[in-house]
Each structure stands twice: as structure tokens, then as C-alpha cells.
Amino acid sequence: MNITLLWTDIMVWLLLFSIIVWGYIVSRSPRVREQWRSIFKSKIALSSAIILLFYLSFALIDSIHFRVENQHRVVSLLDIAFEHRVKNRERTYSAPFATHEYSKDITIINGETKQIYRDLKYVHSGNIVIDTIKSILIGVAISLFLIWLHIRYRKKRGKDSIIPWSSGYITLTTLIVLFSWLYIMSFSYHVLGTDKVGGDVLYATLKSIRTGVLIGVLTTLVMLPISIALGVSAGFFRGWIDDIIQYIYTTLNSIPSVLLISATVLIVQVLLDNHPDWFNSTLERSDLRLLFLVVILGVTSWTGLCRLLRAETLKISQIDFVKASKAFGVTNFNIIRKHIIPNLMHIILISVVLDFSGLVLAEAVLSYVGVGVDPTMYSWGNMINQARLEMAREPMVWWSLFSSFIFMSILVLSANLFSDRIQVVLDPRNEV
Amino acid sequence: MLLYIIKRILYAIPILIGVNLITFILFFMVNSPNDMARSQLGAKQITPQMIEAWKESKGYNKPLFLNNKSKGISKITDTLFFQESLKLFTFNFGYSDNNRDIKEDIKERMYPSLAIALPTFIIGLVTNISLALIIILFRGTILDTTTMVVAVIIMSISGLFYIIAGQVLFSKMWHLVPISGYQSGFGAIKFVILPIIIGVFSGIGSSVRWYRSIFLEEINRDYIRTARAKGLSETSVLFKHLLPNGMLPILTGVVVIIPTLFMGSLIMESFFGIPGLGSYTIDAIKAQDFAIVKAMVFLGSFLYIVGLILTDISYTIFDPRIKLG
Numbered sequence: 001m002n003i004t005l006l007w008t009d010i011m012v013w014l015l016l017f018s019i020i021v022w023g024y025i026v027s028r029s030p031r032v033r034e035q036w037r038s039i040f041k042s043k044i045a046l047s048s049a050i051i052l053l054f055y056l057s058f059a060l061i062d063s064i065h066f067r068v069e070n071q072h073r074v075v076s077l078l079d080i081a082f083e084h085r086v087k088n089r090e091r092t093y094s095a096p097f098a099t100h101e102y103s104k105d106i107t108i109i110n111g112e113t114k115q116i117y118r119d120l121k122y123v124h125s126g127n128i129v130i131d132t133i134k135s136i137l138i139g140v141a142i143s144l145f146l147i148w149l150h151i152r153y154r155k156k157r158g159k160d161s162i163i164p165w166s167s168g169y170i171t172l173t174t175l176i177v178l179f180s181w182l183y184i185m186s187f188s189y190h191v192l193g194t195d196k197v198g199g200d201v202l203y204a205t206l207k208s209i210r211t212g213v214l215i216g217v218l219t220t221l222v223m224l225p226i227s228i229a230l231g232v233s234a235g236f237f238r239g240w241i242d243d244i245i246q247y248i249y250t251t252l253n254s255i256p257s258v259l260l261i262s263a264t265v266l267i268v269q270v271l272l273d274n275h276p277d278w279f280n281s282t283l284e285r286s287d288l289r290l291l292f293l294v295v296i297l298g299v300t301s302w303t304g305l306c307r308l309l310r311a312e313t314l315k316i317s318q319i320d321f322v323k324a325s326k327a328f329g330v331t332n333f334n335i336i337r338k339h340i341i342p343n344l345m346h347i348i349l350i351s352v353v354l355d356f357s358g359l360v361l362a363e364a365v366l367s368y369v370g371v372g373v374d375p376t377m378y379s380w381g382n383m384i385n386q387a388r389l390e391m392a393r394e395p396m397v398w399w400s401l402f403s404s405f406i407f408m409s410i411l412v413l414s415a416n417l418f419s420d421r422i423q424v425v426l427d428p429r430n431e432v
Numbered sequence: 433m434l435l436y437i438i439k440r441i442l443y444a445i446p447i448l449i450g451v452n453l454i455t456f457i458l459f460f461m462v463n464s465p466n467d468m469a470r471s472q473l474g475a476k477q478i479t480p481q482m483i484e485a486w487k488e489s490k491g492y493n494k495p496l497f498l499n500n501k502s503k504g505i506s507k508i509t510d511t512l513f514f515q516e517s518l519k520l521f522t523f524n525f526g527y528s529d530n531n532r533d534i535k536e537d538i539k540e541r542m543y544p545s546l547a548i549a550l551p552t553f554i555i556g557l558v559t560n561i562s563l564a565l566i567i568i569l570f571r572g573t574i575l576d577t578t579t580m581v582v583a584v585i586i587m588s589i590s591g592l593f594y595i596i597a598g599q600v601l602f603s604k605m606w607h608l609v610p611i612s613g614y615q616s617g618f619g620a621i622k623f624v625i626l627p628i629i630i631g632v633f634s635g636i637g638s639s640v641r642w643y644r645s646i647f648l649e650e651i652n653r654d655y656i657r658t659a660r661a662k663g664l665s666e667t668s669v670l671f672k673h674l675l676p677n678g679m680l681p682i683l684t685g686v687v688v689i690i691p692t693l694f695m696g697s698l699i700m701e702s703f704f705g706i707p708g709l710g711s712y713t714i715d716a717i718k719a720q721d722f723a724i725v726k727a728m729v730f731l732g733s734f735l736y737i738v739g740l741i742l743t744d745i746s747y748t749i750f751d752p753r754i755k756l757g
Binding site for chain 2: 247248250251252253254255256258259260262263264266267270357361364365368369370371384388391396401405408409412413416417420
């Protein structure tokens with residue numbers, strides 16, 4: 001097995017790397033450090049940040065791909081961890097923790113035709129109580145180890161912190177215990193049931209994390225340079241540059257976004273159909289489509305932030321310190337880099353986190369319309385879309401819907417709570 | 433005032449041309465008529481003659497921007513861009529892939545869309561403003577914080593969840609309304625009531641938060657303090673002073689949505705089987721019917737621009753401080 005990075009993998013790791021570099025650079029400024037400390041003073045913000053990091057780590061684990069020797073298959077670290085659920089598919093639906101299939105099936109027993117619930121093939125009814133205790137112990141042990149590491153690190157730094165770490169530790173422990181329970185149980189049961197073709201729903205939901213997170217963060221990566229460059233230059237240079245940029249974003253804005261996205265995705269689809277030589281496995285095809293989707297979403301959604309940045313730049317360039325730098329003969333580029341951009345940071349940060357939650361929700365809607373990620377790709381939108389078709393069945397097949405909605409809502413909720421806190425702390429209007 | 437409106441309308445024309453250019457580039461240049469023919473014909477063996485015939489039948493065999501074979505004005509008019517895109521300005525949308533007049537279809541499907549979108553909009557606006565006012569009345573109390581937490585939670589759950597949960601509860605379990613479908617006239621009520629309720633509910637979270645922040649900004653102004661100093665009761669401060677002033681940003685913020693209500697809601701209509709413009713669009717996207725998608729893109733942008741102009745006008749009507757020249 002050797003590592004193969006898909007296009008989106010490269011983008012994710014590049015993004016992570018640039019965030020770390022950016023974080024290192026800004027953390028040298030004491031004012032920024034004070035602001036971030038103030039953000040994490042809130043227990044809710046700290047807990048949401050930990051939940052977001054937890055999701056992110058799943059996306060990252062799922063973004064290291066290997067090519068399996070002699071097989072036309074690319075698997076990720078997450079696939080390897082869940083190999084027992086990837087390979088062993090049941091035949092059809094089954095409820096969470098079920099030992100039998102969901103619907104009756106005709107079989108011949110001793111020459112008689114009977115309708116029975118067939119046994120699931122890959123369920124070994126273990127002892128739930130013992131497994132639960134085992135997983136809680138393991139989970140607590142892992143979290144205690146991490147917390148111990150962190151406390152040691154804090155002691156070494158020696159400063160007394162105002163950040164409510166204890167609530168952060170509780171969140172972390174809860175998450176780790178919950179996950180280790182799901183993971184250990186997944187060896188003997190289908191914890192969240194199986195889908196139409198017998199695939200494990202827990203595995204599908206966890207795989208969907210990568211899709212959701214990627215659409216949220218990579219779109220921002222595409223969107224940010226466009227909106228910053230255009231917004232700042234419209235506000236700073238004014239005149240005809242401003243007119244042109246305003247014209248561009250009014251035009252793009254006036255096209256209903258779902259339609260613009262679907263039109264573009266349809267075209268990309270035709271493009272991919274006509275160029276089968278661009279990829280050599282279905283996974284790479286769906287990855288390419290995800291990449292296109294992210295680019296399309298980025299290109300269609302920069303207008304809002306651009307308008308905000310333009311207005312703010314207009315305001316800032318009127319302030320005396322910018323005028324003074326101009327009078328001193330500082331080049332435009334340096335004024336923008338040193339005076340304008342740092343003063344726009346709070347707007348950018350707030351809208352990035354807000355957009356993230358919007359994009360995760362949008363993915364589900366787009367997949368429903370049929371212009372989201374590739375149908376073969378694991379995503380919450382695809383899961384909802386498939387489960388929706390089974391709504392008429394009696395009793396209802398609720399588990400796919402349930403797990404995708406729960407996982408999606410927790411991600412979006414923590415992003416929203418976190419962005420609220422950022423807004424409270426960073427928005428200068430709130431200082432009064 | 434009139435001059436201003438005329439100026440705004442003239443400004444709308446280059447934007448619409450820009451929209452046309454974008455759709456044209458998307459539909460005809462990135463994805464050339466040859467590609468379209470290949471994916472539409474779908475056969476294994478496609479001969480160049482078949483492609484030509486398909487293009488001929490659709491009128492796609494003209495050059496893109498400039499026809500060198502023609503003379504005079506038809507050098508520009510006898511091109512794909514002029515024929516396929518600029519004629520949209522006359523609301524001539526052409527025919528869909530199954531040879532139906534798109535304009536007629538749109539006229540017919542407009543009403544079911546409005547039957548859902550308009551009540552959702554009005555009821556939603558009234559509910560959200562009232563809720564925001566109540567929260568302002570109880571600001572700083574436990575009611576305020578709990579409602580705000582609930583609002584974030586409502587906001588964080590996918591709209592698809594509300595639709596599915598609504599259908600399961602109201603239609604499948606309690607059998608109160610049919611699960612999907614539509615009929616014209618008064619019979620429509622039982623089909624549209626659930627979409628309206630769900631539409632209003634799923635909008636509560638973000639709107640109430642937004643309106644609350646608008647009202648909160650207003651409530652710290654001097655005129656409110658003056659009104660309190662005069663000895664007015666808190667309710668009369670809220671309704672007589674805060675509401676009219678707070679309505680201003682709200683109204684001008686929502687005016688832009690009103691014309692686009694015609695477009696209907698994509699998701700809602702297709703879940704509930706309402707034969708409106710939203711489901712029309714979705715079906716067209718799923719069937720890759722580019723003529724319909726193109727028409728809907730144009731219609732949507734047109735209505736949005738109308739909304740922008742209405743917003744500007746509404747400023748002058750509601751806000752006497754703004755004078756336009």
C-alpha cells in the first residue's frame with residue numbers, strides 16, 4: 001500500500017498547513033491573543049470549538065488515502081479502521097442493534113415455503129453490558145491521558161488561565177467515550193442499522209463528515225481570495241474599478257444561487273462524462289466532482305463577503321492613519337497589507353464561520369436537487385435523499401435519516417454557537 | 433423621484449445583459465452544442481450527421497457571436513447569442529425538450545407557487561416580528577436567553593428535516609392532511625397548509641435573531657429614552673416608537689424577496705408535489721432540460737432586479753430622511 005493523495009486531500013492539508021502558519025503569525029500579536037482568550041472564556045465557545053475539532057479530525061483521518069496493491073481501489077485511514085463494516089455487507093435494511101433483517105423474506109425450510117425474518121450475517125450478539133463498560137473505560141482512559149498531557153503543558157507554561165478548561169475536558173471526554181462506544185459496538189452490531197443495500201449506516205455517517213467539512217472549508221478557501229481581492233480593491237481604489245466590481249457582483253447576485261449552481265454543476269457533469277480519461281476510478285471521479293462543486297460554490301458565493309469588505313474598506317480608507325500613510329508615500333500595496341487587511345480580519349473571520357454552517361446545510365439541499373456531490377459519494381445529503389424514498393414503508397426506516405440529521409445538526413450547531421461568540425468578541429460595535 | 437427610478441431601470445439593463453452573457457457562456461461555450469447533442473442523443477454510435485441534424489432541429493447550428501456568412505444587421509442577429517439569449521428580453525422563452533411552450537407553462541405554474549410562497553412570507557413576517565418584540569419586552573431575562581438558544585437550534589437543523597418530520601407527523605401518523613399533491617381552487621388549502629406551517633417554522637430561527645438585533649440596536653437610541661422619560665408605558669414605547677422605527681430596516685430588507693416569491697420554493701414544492709415553478713425548475717434540472725433552466729435563470733434574475741428597484745423606492749417612501757436625486 002502506498003499513499004495516494006486525491007485532489008481534495010491535497011487541498012485539505014494545504015489549508016490546514018496555511019491555517020497553522022497564519023495562526024502562528026497572528027499569535028505573536030498580543031492583541032490578537034487577548035481576543036482569542038476572550039473568545040474561549042465562554043464555556044459554550046470552548047465546547048463548540050472542541051466539537052468542531054473532533055469533526056475536523058475525522059475529516060483529516062479520512063483524507064489520507066492509500067492505493068491497495070493489485071486492486072483498483074483507494075482506501076482511507078477511516079476505511080481501514082472500519083474494514084469490518086466496509087467488507088461485510090448485509091442484504092438490505094436492518095434496524096439499529098437488530099439481529100434480524102427489517103422485512104420478512106420467503107425461504108424454504110424443510111421443503112416448506114415460509115416467511116421469516118432472516119438473521120443478519122455479520123452480527124455477533126456480544127454482551128452489550130460488558131462491551132459498554134469496556135468502551136467507557138477505554139474512552140475515559142484515552143481522554144484522561146490527553147487531559148493529563150494538556151495539564152502538564154499548562155503547568156509548564158506556568159500562567160494561570162482564565163479559560164474554563166474543565167468544561168472543555170468534559171466535552172472532550174464525552175465525545176471520546178461516545179465514539180469509543182460506537183466503535184467497539186460496531187464490531188458486534190450495526191449500531192445505527194443498515195441501509196438499502198446493507199451498508200453500515202454508522203460507517204456512512206462517519207464518511208459523510210469528510211464531505212460536509214470539506215465543502216464547508218474548501219469553498220471558503222476558493223471564496224476568500226476572490227472576495228478579499230475584489231472587495232478591498234473596489235473600496236480602496238474606487239472610481240471605475242469600483243463600478244466594474246459592483247457590476248460583477250450585482251450581476252452574479254441577481255442569478256438565483258441554486259439555479260446558478262445547478263446550471264454549472266450540470267455542465268461539469270457533461271464535461272466529466274465526455275472526458276473519462278481524467279480519472280481512473282469511481283472514487284477519483286467523485287473526488288473530481290467534489291472539487292468542481294467546491295470551486296463552483298466558491299465562485300458563486302463570494303459576493304456577500306465582497307460587498308461587506310468593500311463597504312468596510314471605504315470606511316477605513318477615510319480614516320486619518322490611512323491618509324497619513326498615503327501622504328508619506330507608502331505604496332498602495334503596503335497600505336492594504338499593513339492597514340486595511342488587519343482591520344478587516346473580524347469581518348472575514350465571522351463570515352467564514354457563518355458560511356461554513358450554511359454550506360454544510362446547503363450540501364444536503366443540493367444533493368437532493370441532484371446537483372450536489374456524486375451519488376456514489378458518502379454524504380449526509382445523499383443519505384437523506386435515499387432514506388426519503390423509503391418514507392412510505394411501514395414501519396418507517398428512520399435510522400439513516402436520524403443519524404445523518406443528528407450528525408449534521410451537531411456540526412452546524414457548534415459552528416453557529418462558535419460564530420456567535422466570535423461575533424460578540426470581535427465585532428467592534430459590541431465593545432460599547 | 434421619477435428620474436431616479438428611470439435611472440435605476442436603465443442600470444438594470446446592463447445587469448440583465450450580463451446575466452444573459454453568463455448563462456450563454458455556461459450553456460453554449462463551456463458546454464458546446466456538440467457536447468449537448470452527444471449527451472442528449474445518448475446512443476452508442478453517434479455520427480457527425482446525427483449531431484448536425486440535432487443541432488439543426490434545435491437551431492443550434494449558428495455561430496456564437498458573429499455570423500460572417502450573413503450581411504448587414506443579420507451579421508449579429510443571425511447568431512446563437514442573439515437568437516437564444518437576447519430574445520429572452522421579450523419573454524420569449526422558446527420550447528422545452530418535450531415541445532411545450534415554456535411561457536405558457538410558467539404562467540400556469542405561477543399560481544400554485546404563489547399559493548405557498550405568499551402566505552408563508554406574510555405569516556412568517558408577522559410571526560417573527562411579534563416574537564422578536566416579545567423577546568425585546570423580556571430582554572435580559574431567562575426567557576430571552578432560552579429563546580435565543582432555541583432559535584440557534586432551529587437554525588442549525590436542516591430544512592429537509594422539518595419537511596420530513598412534518599410529513600411523517602401530520603400526514604403519516606395523524607392523517608390530518610394529504611402527504612402530497614395539489615388541486616386548484618379552495619381545495620388547495622389542505623395541500624398548502626402543511627408546507628406553509630413548515631416554511632414559517634423553519635424560518636423562525638434566523639429571522640427572529642435578526643429582527644431582535646435590529647430592535648436591540650434601536651432600543652438604546654435617544655428617542656426611546658425620551659419616550660420613557662415622558663412616562664409612557666413599556667408596551668406603548670414598544671409599539672408606538674420602537675416598532676415603526678425598527679420596521680424600516682426590516683421592510684427594506686424583505687422587499688427584495690417579494691418579487692422572487694413567484695419563483696416558488698424548490699425543495700418544498702418537490703417534496704409536497706406542488707405543480708409550481710419550484711418543482712418545474714427541479715424537474716428541468718433533473719432532466720437536464722437546458723431551455724427551461726435558462727428561462728428560469730433569466731426570470732429569477734429579472735425578478736431579483738425588480739426587487740432591488742423596489743427596495744430603493746421603498747426607502748424613499750418609508751424613510752423621509754432619504755432624498756434621491
